[in-house]
Amino acid sequence: MIEAFQNINKVFESKVRLGIMAVLMVNEDVDFNTLKELLSLTDGNLASHTKALEELGYIVCHKTFVGRKPKTSFQATPEGKKAFKAHIEALESFLKSK
Numbered sequence: 001m002i003e004a005f006q007n008i009n010k011v012f013e014s015k016v017r018l019g020i021m022a023v024l025m026v027n028e029d030v031d032f033n034t035l036k037e038l039l040s041l042t043d044g045n046l047a048s049h050t051k052a053l054e055e056l057g058y059i060v061c062h063k064t065f066v067g068r069k070p071k072t073s074f075q076a077t078p079e080g081k082k083a084f085k086a087h088i089e090a091l092e093s094f095l096k097s098k
Contacts (some may be wrong), residue, residue, distance in 0.1 A: 007090035009083055011056060016041065016049045021084045024059060024076035032072040050074055058083060 012018045019039045023030055030038075036046050053059045058080030062073045076084070 005090070005094065007086050008094070009087040009090075011053070011058070012084065012087045014049065016045065017053060020046075020049060020053060020074070021058065021076065021080065024074060025081060025084060029062070029073045029075040032074070035074065053080065056080075 012021065016039065020035065023035060023038055032046065035041075035050075036043065039046070041049075050059065050061065054061055057077055059074050059076055062075065064071050064073075
């Protein structure tokens with residue numbers, strides 16, 4: 001049973017980070033406002049969690065302009081996808097060991 005916990009990633013213990021990665025796993029990229037609405041977050045809360053995931057190399061942030069308006073979007077990196085999949089597999093393994 002202890003083995004099932006070895007691949008659980010503490011980064012994804014936060015439901016916000018888990019939600020961000022779940023959305024990015026099924027979408028090529030997602031803009032800031034869409035992510036904020038999907039997860040019902042404040043600007044500051046989303047910004048702090050995306051920054052943490054970005055610092056770990058799990059997501060990348062793209063800043064562009066559409067007309068004169070700034071647009072921020074996020075994309076999961078291959079490393080982030082791998083870490084998230086391993087986390088989900090560890091949770092599934094734990095549930096099956098019961």
